[in-house]
Amino acid sequence: MVMEEELRRIWGLFPTGVTLVSAVGSDGRVYSMTANSVTSVSLEPPLVLVCVGHERTIHDLIAEGGKFSVSFLTSDQGDLALHFAISTNDRSEDSPVEYRTSASGVPLPQDCLASLECQLEMSHQAGDHTIFLGRVLELNRGEGRPLVFYRGGFTKVEEP
Ligand SMILES: Cc1cc2nc3c(=O)[nH]c(=O)nc-3n(C[C@H](O)[C@H](O)[C@H](O)COP(=O)(O)O)c2cc1C
Numbered sequence: 001m002v003m004e005e006e007l008r009r010i011w012g013l014f015p016t017g018v019t020l021v022s023a024v025g026s027d028g029r030v031y032s033m034t035a036n037s038v039t040s041v042s043l044e045p046p047l048v049l050v051c052v053g054h055e056r057t058i059h060d061l062i063a064e065g066g067k068f069s070v071s072f073l074t075s076d077q078g079d080l081a082l083h084f085a086i087s088t089n090d091r092s093e094d095s096p097v098e099y100r101t102s103a104s105g106v107p108l109p110q111d112c113l114a115s116l117e118c119q120l121e122m123s124h125q126a127g128d129h130t131i132f133l134g135r136v137l138e139l140n141r142g143e144g145r146p147l148v149f150y151r152g153g154f155t156k157v158e159e160p
Helices: 002-011 058-065 078-083
Strands: 019-024 030-035 039-043 048-053 067-072 099-100 106-110 112-124 130-140 147-150 153-156
Touching: 019 048, 019 058, 019 153, 030 048, 030 058, 039 067, 048 058, 048 067, 058 067, 058 099, 058 130, 067 106, 067 130, 078 147, 078 153, 106 112
Parallel strands: none
Antiparallel strands: 019 030, 019 067, 039 048, 048 130, 067 112, 099 106, 112 130, 147 153
């Protein structure tokens, strides 16, 4: 436990962008989860990975449906990041974001900084998470600056 708390604090010193990972359930509804364990793996072919906890609602949707999107949030979308960091069961029914379905059948939240449409390529069990490797099918770019997660809170960066 001491290790876990210190690990959290140490990782808090490593700033990351913040994304929404989105997928469609068998009921046709779109589910999103706030995620920062997202990494670019390869440009050719284009591959991205996201680590998803086994208990997360979206875990089985990605594992079974095979399609998902990874959307980078802007600095004024902290409210979305908080909304989708609450367990699905405890969230308000009103979604604070609208989605469109892309030509490849992937749900895309509107007004994000960028979105990657992904097809699941490989899954790997790692501790209490699964590493999902996705092949990027399409790219979408929006406007704004990135939302940044640092020391347990949200902040933003200046343009270099
Ligand atoms: C900044 C931030 C980043 C997060 N990154 C991840 C992540 O990469 N993978 C993950 O499984 N959960 C991550 N979470 C936790 C989920 O967003 C959170 O557990 C969410 O409630 C999941 O919803 P569910 O319980 O309905 O599955 C993150 C939370 C925050 C606030």
